[in-house]
Amino acid sequence: MEKLSGKDKELIRGSWESLGKNKIPHGVVMFSRLFELDPTLLTLFHYTTSCGSTQDCLASPEFLDHVTKVMLVIDAAVSNLDDLLSLEDFLLNLGRKHQAVGVHTQSFACSLGPAYTAPLRQAWLNMYSVVVAAMSRGWAENGEDKAD
Numbered sequence: 001m002e003k004l005s006g007k008d009k010e011l012i013r014g015s016w017e018s019l020g021k022n023k024i025p026h027g028v029v030m031f032s033r034l035f036e037l038d039p040t041l042l043t044l045f046h047y048t049t050s051c052g053s054t055q056d057c058l059a060s061p062e063f064l065d066h067v068t069k070v071m072l073v074i075d076a077a078v079s080n081l082d083d084l085l086s087l088e089d090f091l092l093n094l095g096r097k098h099q100a101v102g103v104h105t106q107s108f109a110c111s112l113g114p115a116y117t118a119p120l121r122q123a124w125l126n127m128y129s130v131v132v133a134a135m136s137r138g139w140a141e142n143g144e145d146k147a148d
Contacts, residue, residue: 004130008123009081015120016078023075027067028058044103077131084130091131095138 004012019026035041035054045057045066057063073094080086 004081004084004123004126007119008126011120011123012078012081012127015124016075023071024064024068027071028064031063031067031070032058044101073131077127081127084127087131088134091134092138092141095135096142097138098135099139099142 032054035057039054042054042057045060045063076087076090077084
């Protein structure tokens with residue numbers, strides 16, 4: 001598993017902390033952006049409420065529960081920046097589960113946007129790469145021919 005620089009960790013922790021108690025609304029914005037980039041992602045969310053449009057999906061209690069879980073995973077990664085290897089088994093299993101329901105690794109390609117400085121963006125991408133690499137190994141173990 002790759003290592004993050006001390007500066008990467010500092011930038012990630014500072015920016016994550018700046019979200020404060022607003023992590024879930026930021027997660028909704030993140031998914032909204034993903035849906036803009038790839039509208040076919042909406043088809044992966046089959047809830048009891050309709051997810052036929054981005055707004056329907058973003059307002060669904062089931063979807064908001066999923067956003068909460070995603071933000072908790074990111075929180076766990078940020079909390080364990082000094083020992084991301086401790087999350088390896090969890091991330092492998094998460095990758096297996098996502099592969100099993102039809103999520104493709106390329107679905108996680110996301111820009112952090114222009115509000116972030118280049119070093120902050122790179123720090124997050126470095127951490128994201130570590131997390132996705134572990135999840136991709138789970139995808140591969142669960143039958144995906146190659147990690148995207």
